[in-house]
Amino acid sequence: MKSGYASFLMLFCLHRFNGERSLSAIYHLFSGKKSSQTLQDSKWFQLERFFGTWKEATLNDIEALAEQLLENGLISPVQNRSYVLTEEGRRQFNEQMRQAFFPVHLNGWRYHASEKWFWYRLSLLVQTLSNVLHRTRFEPIHRHEETFIWVKQYLLSQRKMARELAQTLYEEIYDILSSVSEEEATVFTLRLTSFERIGWTNEQIASLLQKDPVYVHFQFQNVLHYMMATAEAKQPSVLYELMHDLSLPIPLTFSTRKTYEWLLRGKSIEEIAKLRRLKRSTIEDHVVEIAANIPQFSIWPFVSEKKAEKIMETVRKLRTRKLKVIRDAIADDVSYFEIRLVLAKEGKMW
Amino acid sequence: MVTLEQLLREKFGYDSFRKGQREIIEDILRGYDVLAMLPTGGGKSLCYQLPAYVLKGSVLIISPLVSLMEDQVQQLRQRGEKRVIAFNSFLETEVKRKAIERLHEFRFIYVSPEMLQSERLLHALMNIRISLFVVDEAHCISQWGYDFRPDFLKLGEIRKHLGSPTCLALTATAPPEVTDDIVHILQLQPLRRHIHSVDRPNIAIKVEKTEFIHEKINKLFDYVKMLQGPGLVYFSSRQWAETTARQLQREGIERVAYYHGGMDSEQRMLVQQQFLRGQLDIVCCTSAFGMGVNKENIRFVIHFHMPGQMEAYLQEIGRAGRDGKRSIAILLYTNGDEDMVQSLMETELPTDAQVKRLCESLLLYGAAPDSLEQQMSACSLTDVQKRILMYFLETEGIASSPRPLTEQEVAALYEKLIEKIESRRRWKRKKLLEMVKWIFHHSCRRELIVRAFQQSLEKKPDLCCDRCGFPLDGYLRVETEKKEFHFHGWQAELKRIFF
Structure with a gap:
C-alpha cells in the first residue's frame, strides 16, 4: 500500500487522540464500527467526519502505517499501542495541514451508511442514461439487485424524457463539480461509467494523477458527501431523489436502541438492567452512547448539575479525556459513569 | 408445431445449435434426467433455457454463484424475457415477498442453494409446477470437486420434495468420481449422460520450466509483451497478483490491472467490465477471476503458479479462445513451486487442535444449525475450513440435529473428522502429484489431459503442445490500432457522458 495520504490521516487521528486511544480505535473509526466506544470516541475527539469512511482499511494496514511513522521518528509510544506525535511529527503534520488536501466536506457520521447506495444509484443512473441516449447496449456496472430495481422504477416513474432528465442531472452534477477543486472533479468524473468508458478504479485514477490510491479515495468521498449535503439542502433535485429514501439513522447500536426505548417509557437504569437481564454497567454504556448521539436527551436525571459543572471545570483545566485523571483530580465522590456522561453530552466544548 | 430450430432463431437469435445442445434438449423433452458435461463456453445455459419455451411450468435453476446468476438473468432480460427472477441474498425482503406470491408467473426461477433453506420459498416452490430442475455447476455436490459446497448435498432431498421433476445436472470438466457422486446424490434416473470431450483443440498448451524465480518473472514479462492479448495471468496469491500487475505497469505495459477476492x-x-470492453489488455488474477466472465476473445492464459489439480487447470485455461480462434495456454514452472501449492493446501484444512475445540464446543452447545456457524467462528476457522467441516458434519447427519450430543458421540465424531481430513489431505496430495507429473511427463500434454478424464483424443490439432512441438509465431502480437482514451479535462468528459 502506498502510504502518503494514509500517513497524513494517521497523524491527524493520532494528534486528535493525543495518546489516549490505541491503534484499534483508529481502525474502528475508519471502518465505522458501531460500538458505543467508537461512536463516543469519534465525537469526543472530533473525528466524526472520518467515521466509516475508509472501510477497506484493515487493522494490519493501520499497524503497518504506525510502524512506518515510528521508524521515521514522527510518533512515539506512550502506552500499549498508543502514540503521540513527536516534535518532528508535529512539525511535519502542521506543514501538511497547511498544504495537503483536507476533506472538509466529509461527513462520515451522517453518510457512512447511505453513501454507498447513493453512489450505486447515481452511477447506474448515469450509465443507463448515457447508454440510452447513445442507443447502446450495456451491462449494469453494479450487480446489486436492489439498486437495479430502484433505478429501473425511478426511470419508469419519470414523466420527463430521458434527454431531459439527462440534461437536468448533468447540470446538477456540473454545478457541484464546479465548486470543488479541478482534481476532485476529475476524480469523480472518471469514476463514472458511460456508454463508451467503464469507470476507472481508484488505483487507475491515482496513476493518472500521480497520487496514491488512498488520496484518490478520500477525494472521491469528499465530493460524494458534498453532493449529498448539497442535495439535502437543495430540494427538489434529481440528486435528492436518489437519496431521499435512504435512511440517515442516528448511529445507535442495536442494543442501545432497545435501552433508549425503555428510557423513553420512564424506566430507570436499574429496572432496565433487570428487564433486559444485562449488567448495570452495560446499561450505563448505553446511556452514555445515547447522551453522545441524541441532542435532546437530558443527562440531569443521572448526574447533578453541580457535579457536571465540576467535571467540566476539571476537564478544561487538565485538558484531558482520561477518566482516571479526571476522577483523581476531583476530590468529591464522582463515578466514572457520571464523568463519561458529562463528556459525552458536552462533547467538543473544551 | 414449432421446431427446435425455429425456437432457437426466434427466442435466442441463433441459426444453429452448438455441438451437443440439440441432443441434450431432446433428451430433456423426452423426460430423461440428464447429466451434461460440456466444455466451458459450450453454451450450457441454452440447454435449459430453450426447453423452458416448450415445457409447461417453471424451470428452477440452482446456481451457486450469485454473479453467474445475475449474468444469466441479465442476458435473459436483454433478450426480452420478463418472466425471470433470481432469489439470492441480495434480493430485498419486500421484492422477495411479492415474487413468492406470484411465483407461478415466472418462467425462470434462479435460486442460490442457501436460499433454498428458506421454508417459505421451498413451500411456494412445492405449490407450483416445476417442469425442470436444473443444477448448475453440479460438481459442487461432490467433495471430490475442487469447489464443493455443503449446501449442495441437500439438493437430492429438495428435488424429491418438489415431486422429482426432470433433472438436468450441468457440470464443467469433472473426473468420473465426481460425476458418480452427482448421479448418486441427485438420484438421476432414468439417466442419459452427455459427456463431451474435455479437449479444446484451439488452445495450444505449453509448459516452460525455469530454475529460479527471477527467470520466471522475466519469462512472464517477455510473454506478456510478446503475445497477442487480451490475456489472463493466474497467480496463487493476492499479493503476487497485485505486485506483478504493478511491475508490469512499470515495465511500460499499460492497460494491466489486478483482480482478486480481497x-x-x-x-x-x-476491472472485469474494463477487461470485457477492451479497456484492459491483461488481468493479473487469482482463481477468483473468471467465473461468469464471458469474454470470447481471450488469446492467452498464463499460469505463473500452477493450480493444485488438473480440473482447476483445465477450467482456467478454458477461459481462452471461446470464440474458437487460435489461443495459447502457458504454464510457467520453477523448481519447488509444488511446495508452495502444498503449503497453501495445508492451510485450507482444519488442524487437529481446531477440530478438538469444535468437538468440545459441540458437546457443550449441541449442533443446532444457527449456533453451529457461531461455534465454528469461535474456533477461528477460515471460510474454507468451515466449508470443509460443514460438509463433513452434513454427511454425518450432525449439522441438522438440534439435540445435544453425548460424550461418546462426540468422541466418535472427532475420530471420524480427523480421519476424513486426513483422507482429504492424501487426496489433495495425490491430485497435486498428478499435476506435477503432468508437467514433467514427456508425452503429448493434450493426450495426458484427456486421459486423466478417462477419455481419448479423437484428433490431434496441428498446434498441439510443447511436447509435440509448435511454433509461437501465430500467437505473437500484431500491432492493431487501439482505442486510446484521451482525457480533455472533466468538463469535456462529463459532457461526453451525457451528450
Whole structure:
C-alpha cells in the first residue's frame, strides 16, 4: 500500500487522540464500527467526519502505517499501542495541514451508511442514461439487485424524457463539480461509467494523477458527501431523489436502541438492567452512547448539575479525556459513569 | 408445431445449435434426467433455457454463484424475457415477498442453494409446477470437486420434495468420481449422460520450466509483451497478483490491472467490465477471476503458479479462445513451486487442535444449525475450513440435529473428522502429484489431459503442445490500432457522458 495520504490521516487521528486511544480505535473509526466506544470516541475527539469512511482499511494496514511513522521518528509510544506525535511529527503534520488536501466536506457520521447506495444509484443512473441516449447496449456496472430495481422504477416513474432528465442531472452534477477543486472533479468524473468508458478504479485514477490510491479515495468521498449535503439542502433535485429514501439513522447500536426505548417509557437504569437481564454497567454504556448521539436527551436525571459543572471545570483545566485523571483530580465522590456522561453530552466544548 | 430450430432463431437469435445442445434438449423433452458435461463456453445455459419455451411450468435453476446468476438473468432480460427472477441474498425482503406470491408467473426461477433453506420459498416452490430442475455447476455436490459446497448435498432431498421433476445436472470438466457422486446424490434416473470431450483443440498448451524465480518473472514479462492479448495471468496469491500487475505497469505495459477476492465488489466489477470492453489488455488474477466472465476473445492464459489439480487447470485455461480462434495456454514452472501449492493446501484444512475445540464446543452447545456457524467462528476457522467441516458434519447427519450430543458421540465424531481430513489431505496430495507429473511427463500434454478424464483424443490439432512441438509465431502480437482514451479535462468528459 502506498502510504502518503494514509500517513497524513494517521497523524491527524493520532494528534486528535493525543495518546489516549490505541491503534484499534483508529481502525474502528475508519471502518465505522458501531460500538458505543467508537461512536463516543469519534465525537469526543472530533473525528466524526472520518467515521466509516475508509472501510477497506484493515487493522494490519493501520499497524503497518504506525510502524512506518515510528521508524521515521514522527510518533512515539506512550502506552500499549498508543502514540503521540513527536516534535518532528508535529512539525511535519502542521506543514501538511497547511498544504495537503483536507476533506472538509466529509461527513462520515451522517453518510457512512447511505453513501454507498447513493453512489450505486447515481452511477447506474448515469450509465443507463448515457447508454440510452447513445442507443447502446450495456451491462449494469453494479450487480446489486436492489439498486437495479430502484433505478429501473425511478426511470419508469419519470414523466420527463430521458434527454431531459439527462440534461437536468448533468447540470446538477456540473454545478457541484464546479465548486470543488479541478482534481476532485476529475476524480469523480472518471469514476463514472458511460456508454463508451467503464469507470476507472481508484488505483487507475491515482496513476493518472500521480497520487496514491488512498488520496484518490478520500477525494472521491469528499465530493460524494458534498453532493449529498448539497442535495439535502437543495430540494427538489434529481440528486435528492436518489437519496431521499435512504435512511440517515442516528448511529445507535442495536442494543442501545432497545435501552433508549425503555428510557423513553420512564424506566430507570436499574429496572432496565433487570428487564433486559444485562449488567448495570452495560446499561450505563448505553446511556452514555445515547447522551453522545441524541441532542435532546437530558443527562440531569443521572448526574447533578453541580457535579457536571465540576467535571467540566476539571476537564478544561487538565485538558484531558482520561477518566482516571479526571476522577483523581476531583476530590468529591464522582463515578466514572457520571464523568463519561458529562463528556459525552458536552462533547467538543473544551 | 414449432421446431427446435425455429425456437432457437426466434427466442435466442441463433441459426444453429452448438455441438451437443440439440441432443441434450431432446433428451430433456423426452423426460430423461440428464447429466451434461460440456466444455466451458459450450453454451450450457441454452440447454435449459430453450426447453423452458416448450415445457409447461417453471424451470428452477440452482446456481451457486450469485454473479453467474445475475449474468444469466441479465442476458435473459436483454433478450426480452420478463418472466425471470433470481432469489439470492441480495434480493430485498419486500421484492422477495411479492415474487413468492406470484411465483407461478415466472418462467425462470434462479435460486442460490442457501436460499433454498428458506421454508417459505421451498413451500411456494412445492405449490407450483416445476417442469425442470436444473443444477448448475453440479460438481459442487461432490467433495471430490475442487469447489464443493455443503449446501449442495441437500439438493437430492429438495428435488424429491418438489415431486422429482426432470433433472438436468450441468457440470464443467469433472473426473468420473465426481460425476458418480452427482448421479448418486441427485438420484438421476432414468439417466442419459452427455459427456463431451474435455479437449479444446484451439488452445495450444505449453509448459516452460525455469530454475529460479527471477527467470520466471522475466519469462512472464517477455510473454506478456510478446503475445497477442487480451490475456489472463493466474497467480496463487493476492499479493503476487497485485505486485506483478504493478511491475508490469512499470515495465511500460499499460492497460494491466489486478483482480482478486480481497477487493471491494465495485472495484472488482470495474476491472472485469474494463477487461470485457477492451479497456484492459491483461488481468493479473487469482482463481477468483473468471467465473461468469464471458469474454470470447481471450488469446492467452498464463499460469505463473500452477493450480493444485488438473480440473482447476483445465477450467482456467478454458477461459481462452471461446470464440474458437487460435489461443495459447502457458504454464510457467520453477523448481519447488509444488511446495508452495502444498503449503497453501495445508492451510485450507482444519488442524487437529481446531477440530478438538469444535468437538468440545459441540458437546457443550449441541449442533443446532444457527449456533453451529457461531461455534465454528469461535474456533477461528477460515471460510474454507468451515466449508470443509460443514460438509463433513452434513454427511454425518450432525449439522441438522438440534439435540445435544453425548460424550461418546462426540468422541466418535472427532475420530471420524480427523480421519476424513486426513483422507482429504492424501487426496489433495495425490491430485497435486498428478499435476506435477503432468508437467514433467514427456508425452503429448493434450493426450495426458484427456486421459486423466478417462477419455481419448479423437484428433490431434496441428498446434498441439510443447511436447509435440509448435511454433509461437501465430500467437505473437500484431500491432492493431487501439482505442486510446484521451482525457480533455472533466468538463469535456462529463459532457461526453451525457451528450
